[in-house]
Amino acid sequence: xxxxxxxxxxxxxxxxxxxxxxxxxxxxxxxxxxxxxxxxxxxxxxxxxxxxxxxxxxxxxxxxxxxxxxxxxxxxxxxxxxxxxxxxxxxxxxxxxxxxxxxxxxxxxxxxxxxxxxxxxxxxxxxxxxxxxxxxxxxxxxxxxxxxxxxxxxxxxxxxxxxxxxxxxxxxxxxxxxxxxxxxxxxxxxxxxxxxxxxxxxxxxxxxxxxxxxxxxxxxxxxxxxxxxxxxxxxxxxxxxxxxxxxxxxxxxxxxxxxxxxxxxxxxxxxxxxxxxxxxxxxxxxxxxxxxxxxxxxxxxxxxxxxxxxxxxxxxxxxxx
Amino acid sequence: xxxxxxxxxxxxxxxxxxxxxxxxxxxxxxxxxxxxxxxxxxxxxxxxxxxxxxxxxxxxxxxxxxxxxxxxxxxxxxxxxxxxxxxxxxxxxxxxxxxxxxxxxxxxxxxxxxxxxxxxxxxxxxxxxxxxxxxxxxxxxxxxxxxxxxxxxxxxxxxxxxxxxxxxxxxxxxxxxxxxxxxxxxxxxxxxxxxxxxxxxxxxxxxxxxxxxxxxxxxxxxxxxxxxxxxxxxxxxxxxxxxxxxxxxxxxxxxxxxxxxxxxxxxxxxxxxxxxxxxxxxxxxxxxxxxxxxxxxxxxxxxxxxxxxxxxxxxxxxxxxxxxxxxxxxxxxxxxxxxxxxxxxxxxxxxxxxxxxxxxxxxxxxxxxxxxxxxxxxxxxxxxxxxxxxxxxxxxxxxxxxxxxxxxxxxxxxxxxxxxxxxxxxxxxxxxxxxxxxxxxxxxxxxxxxxxxxxxxxxxxxxxxxxxxxxxxxxxxxxxx
Numbered sequence: 001x002x003x004x005x006x007x008x009x010x011x012x013x014x015x016x017x018x019x020x021x022x023x024x025x026x027x028x029x030x031x032x033x034x035x036x037x038x039x040x041x042x043x044x045x046x047x048x049x050x051x052x053x054x055x056x057x058x059x060x061x062x063x064x065x066x067x068x069x070x071x072x073x074x075x076x077x078x079x080x081x082x083x084x085x086x087x088x089x090x091x092x093x094x095x096x097x098x099x100x101x102x103x104x105x106x107x108x109x110x111x112x113x114x115x116x117x118x119x120x121x122x123x124x125x126x127x128x129x130x131x132x133x134x135x136x137x138x139x140x141x142x143x144x145x146x147x148x149x150x151x152x153x154x155x156x157x158x159x160x161x162x163x164x165x166x167x168x169x170x171x172x173x174x175x176x177x178x179x180x181x182x183x184x185x186x187x188x189x190x191x192x193x194x195x196x197x198x199x200x201x202x203x204x205x206x207x208x209x210x211x212x213x214x215x216x217x218x219x220x221x222x223x224x225x226x227x228x229x230x231x232x233x234x235x236x237x238x239x240x241x242x243x244x245x246x247x248x249x250x251x252x253x254x255x256x257x258x259x260x261x262x263x264x265x266x267x268x269x270x271x272x273x274x275x276x277x278x279x280x281x282x283x284x285x286x287x288x289x290x291x292x293x294x295x296x297x298x299x300x301x302x303x304x305x306x307x308x309x310x311x312x313x314x315x316x317x318x319x320x321x
Numbered sequence: 322x323x324x325x326x327x328x329x330x331x332x333x334x335x336x337x338x339x340x341x342x343x344x345x346x347x348x349x350x351x352x353x354x355x356x357x358x359x360x361x362x363x364x365x366x367x368x369x370x371x372x373x374x375x376x377x378x379x380x381x382x383x384x385x386x387x388x389x390x391x392x393x394x395x396x397x398x399x400x401x402x403x404x405x406x407x408x409x410x411x412x413x414x415x416x417x418x419x420x421x422x423x424x425x426x427x428x429x430x431x432x433x434x435x436x437x438x439x440x441x442x443x444x445x446x447x448x449x450x451x452x453x454x455x456x457x458x459x460x461x462x463x464x465x466x467x468x469x470x471x472x473x474x475x476x477x478x479x480x481x482x483x484x485x486x487x488x489x490x491x492x493x494x495x496x497x498x499x500x501x502x503x504x505x506x507x508x509x510x511x512x513x514x515x516x517x518x519x520x521x522x523x524x525x526x527x528x529x530x531x532x533x534x535x536x537x538x539x540x541x542x543x544x545x546x547x548x549x550x551x552x553x554x555x556x557x558x559x560x561x562x563x564x565x566x567x568x569x570x571x572x573x574x575x576x577x578x579x580x581x582x583x584x585x586x587x588x589x590x591x592x593x594x595x596x597x598x599x600x601x602x603x604x605x606x607x608x609x610x611x612x613x614x615x616x617x618x619x620x621x622x623x624x625x626x627x628x629x630x631x632x633x634x635x636x637x638x639x640x641x642x643x644x645x646x647x648x649x650x651x652x653x654x655x656x657x658x659x660x661x662x663x664x665x666x667x668x669x670x671x672x673x674x675x676x677x678x679x680x681x682x683x684x685x686x687x688x689x690x691x692x693x694x695x696x697x698x699x700x701x702x703x704x705x706x707x708x709x710x711x712x713x714x715x716x717x718x719x720x721x722x723x724x725x726x727x728x729x730x731x732x733x734x735x736x737x738x739x740x741x742x743x744x745x746x747x748x749x750x751x752x753x754x755x756x757x758x759x760x761x762x763x764x765x766x767x768x769x770x771x772x773x774x775x776x777x778x779x780x781x782x783x784x785x786x787x788x789x790x791x792x793x794x795x796x797x798x799x800x801x802x
Contacts, residue, residue, distance in 0.1 A: 069672055073676055075638075078628075078630035079630060081567065082572065082573050107509060107511065109567075110567050116479075144762075267674075
């Protein structure tokens with residue numbers, strides 16, 4: 001075979017590869033049309049649960065994290081990019097909850113629809129009551145702080161209502177054909193929320209003003225809605241594990257201030273809090289802050305249904321010596 | 322040094338399968354051309370007639386036919402290029418259409434106008450058992466004392482609705498002198514269609530796993546030996562463009578291709594600036610270097626690679642990749658360097674962790690360089706040294722175990738071999754590196770490391786002990802998985 005023939009064959013082969021490659025790229029790239037099921041990717045299971053409740057059959061939802069994981073520290077994997085590449089809508093909590101792992105996923109998903117600022121990007125903090133906004137000097141000497149406010153705002157059912165409205169509005173904008181169904185499901189969600197909230201607040205009425213200690217400063221919205229007062233944290237500063245000195249001070253606080261319960265998420269290490277609970281007699285209540293944190297927490301309402309029941313039972317028992 | 326006469330014309334052909342064009346000898350049938358590579362010994366007085374030329378044509382008509390065929394082939398190749406760029410352009414236009422909302426980033430209002438800034442300081446206190454240590458990295462601990470490895474300022478921001486930008490500038494201190502380097506500064510597209518992404522600017526070539534990463538993110542205080550040998554002290558980084566494609570597969574599959582400049586300190590395997598130094602510094606791999614200007618697209622550095630990832634379980638993820646580099650080197654005017662690499666990464670991290678602990682990662686990379694070295698005449702010894710192909714290879718493998726919150730223990734094994742036991746650059750060398758790192762927070766670390774380095778050209782091994790410090794101020798995004 002002469003050199004010319006070899007080069008010609010090589011040229012043809014390369015040409016064929018390029019045409020083939022181009023076709024493959026174009027075929028793969030044609031995303032979902034403007035009608036049909038809306039593909040939604042959320043950062044947490046709570047957002048996924050609310051989206052399913054409001055969107056029904058019009059949406060196909062997947063969450064990047066599980067309810068039993070700490071949403072600050074999710075491992076961003078290449079497989080997440082594959083899911084995000086196909087998404088029509090991306091929903092996150094915001095307020096820097098996902099700042100450690102979500103932004104590079106959005107930059108590299110090759111999906112212009114879900115880039116921050118675009119139609120397919122939603123942060124549900126708008127319209128919600130945000131607490132613990134930091135004023136004055138803010139820096140990392142205070143630990144891993146969230147200067148814009150406490151991102152665990154979904155732990156207040158009234159905020160859940162605002163989140164559902166924001167998600168419903170976005171779904172209607174992206175799928176106007178399904179507006180009627182979405183509006184109906186939103187109304188039904190809000191009705192059930194209002195009914196249940198009344199009941200939950202009834203449960204907590206006898207314990208109004210009770211003092212609690214939590215592991216991380218993640219229960220501010222929840223405590224405010226249900227009339228509880230968070231007086232201290234098992235973590236001395238956000239993100240810093242408890243030291244011996246801090247534990248001693250905590251034990252004093254628990255007895256001196258008549259703390260009724262210690263509340264913590266299932267993903268923190270329980271050894272130290274259990275030890276403190278045994279020493280002081282203050283019950284430790286492990287509450288799932290998210291859907292899927294425990295197998296029985298299946299919907300957004302279950303988060304409060306299961307968690308508040310657990311708290312009330314523990315405080316009842318603790319109240320009797 | 323060179324006595325090759327190269328016709329002073331732009332050569333678009335290649336003896337090595339460059340797309341679309343014929344060998345240079347056929348451009349000018351009848352010309353006497355001396356090849357400077359031992360691979361093509363042909364010294365022809367007439368070009369061979371391509372077999373598709375109709376036999377009934379006369380010689381003159383045949384040359385015309387040859388010329389036409391060549392033009393046609395070039396034309397077809399140009400059409401391919403235009404087609405590719407047309408679709409890319411359409412993609413850009415498509416994404417621009419209908420986007421009239423200003424881009425807003427989630428975050429406090431001031432960040433809308435200012436980029437995210439951060440500053441990372443990295444320095445090491447340490448020492449070696451021998452002053453002639455073999456550290457190849459420009460940012461590795463290098464002195465008995467304190468090495469100011471890397472002081473990096475980073476700016477990261479969205480540029481407009483379609484582009485994101487990042488810039489890293491580093492300062493280091495060498496021999497009491499402060500040096501500044503532009504490590505990376507590039508823009509990335511956010512909105513190309515069809516799974517494409519374009520990156521442009523100055524960047525580390527995305528070859529393998531370690532080369533694209535920054536020293537402060539390494540799991541050891543210094544870079545692997547094979548990376549130092551093939552890519553030099555600063556890693557392979559150049560100005561250029563990279564296009565990557567996320568395939569529509571259920572698992573992660575990404576194809577990358579880049580074109581960059583091939584010259585400079587940061588591309589020693591390619592057009593190495595030592596050619597500007599007076600002899601005897603004017604050598605690389607013991608071959609003399611010449612000035613080789615970048616004239617055609619053959620004088621650029623090309624990279625092709627693929628990366629794939631699978632979640633083997635909820636807690637175990639694997640990433641595998643393969644990369645190829647093709648570029649000119651300046652031992653001659655037509656010599657080529659090829660570097661091949663494969664990489665494998667496994668990460669185990671349970672679904673529920675204590676702020677990211679525990680975890681285990683295992684990373685292995687193997688690389689192989691095929692370096693065409695041109696012939697030369699050693700004027701001092703009056704000998705003619707024929708052209709040769711220098712092949713060297715190496716690998717490293719490292720395991721890092723984050724055993725409890727804030728602590729990681731690592732071990733790395735380096736192995737390289739260039740087949741020349743007398744040379745510093747090409748001998749067989751093995752290095753073992755255990756390390757222990759403490760992270761009181763995400764923004765600070767202290768690392769203890771010991772190196773045992775045995776090179777064939779030396780009788781004794783080199784021992785080294787380092788204590789490395791890193792501090793990070795400001796916003797710094799997460800690193801690539």
